[in-house]
Amino acid sequence: MNALHQYLFDTYRAARLEEAMPPAPGTHDLAVLRAVRDHRRFTRVLAGRPAGGRLRYALTRRRRPRPC
Numbered sequence: 001m002n003a004l005h006q007y008l009f010d011t012y013r014a015a016r017l018e019e020a021m022p023p024a025p026g027t028h029d030l031a032v033l034r035a036v037r038d039h040r041r042f043t044r045v046l047a048g049r050p051a052g053g054r055l056r057y058a059l060t061r062r063r064r065p066r067p068c
Helices: 003-017 029-047 054-063
Strands: none
Touching: none
16 A cells, blocks of 8 residues: 555545544655754754755865866
8 A cells, every 4th residue: 555545545534534634645745854954964063064065065076177
C-alpha cells in the first residue's frame, strides 16, 4: 500500500466518523526539508564548523578560473 492508498482510506474513515480530513500526501514535504536543513545548520554551528553553503562553495570554486 502506498501513501495515496493510505490517504484514501483515512479520508473515507474521517468522512464516516465525521472527523477532520487528513492533509494530502506531500503537503508538508517542504516544511520538513527546511526543518532538517535548519537542524543540520544548527548542529554545525554548535560543533564549531561553518553553518552551510557547501553546494554554493563547490559551484563557485568550479566557476573561478584556476591560477596559472
